Amino acid sequence: MESSLQYSILKDLQIILIYFYGIVSIDQFIEHYKTVTQDPDYNAEFNTITDFRDADFSFNRRDIIRFAELVKTSLHSVANRRISLLSDKPKQTALSLLYILNTKDLPFTVNVNSTLTSAVIWALLPGNKTEFISGQFAKMKKASSAV
Numbered sequence: 754m755e756s757s758l759q760y761s762i763l764k765d766l767q768i769i770l771i772y773f774y775g776i777v778s779i780d781q782f783i784e785h786y787k788t789v790t791q792d793p794d795y796n797a798e799f800n801t802i803t804d805f806r807d808a809d810f811s812f813n814r815r816d817i818i819r820f821a822e823l824v825k826t827s828l829h830s831v832a833n834r835r836i837s838l839l840s841d842k843p844k845q846t847a848l849s850l851l852y853i854l855n856t857k858d859l860p861f862t863v864n865v866n867s868t869l870t871s872a873v874i875w876a877l878l879p880g881n882k883t884e885f886i887s888g889q890f891a892k893m894k895k896a897s898s899a900v
Contacts, residue, residue, distance in 0.1 A: 756774060757772075757897035757898075758788075760785070763889070766878060768799055768878060768886075769795070769801040770802050770886065771804065772803075772807075772894065772897065773803070773807065773808035774897035777809070777812075778812060783820060790827065797831060799834060800837075801834065801835075801836045802837045803839065804839040805840050806840065806845075807894065809844075810845060820852070821856050825859065831861065835864070835876055836862070837864055838863060840865050869883060
């Protein structure tokens, strides 16, 4: 299974959408993080919804701790905001919770959600934006399938 990592920065909604597909290594995860945070439209104050539901992580707790340490040293990418991690697999949820524990001293707040509706609400978007956000993720999923 190929992997794909897509993202979209919606400046008008002040939201960053991130989508992972396939088997994802920690190195791919880190490279994607760097790509997103170096995008000219990136704003550390934008809330974020990251969808892991179509991904399988090929990394472990040591890797996620290493990633958390990278985030702690990337001060340009850290601000007071909300991050929703969409997860529906036990390993994704466990690694997401480990990430939360290892970044609790940072100014952002992370939550694990199992539905897009709850993620949209957590990211402080109006509930009527759920269908629009779903469509954005569908476009990323389609692009990932073409890879």
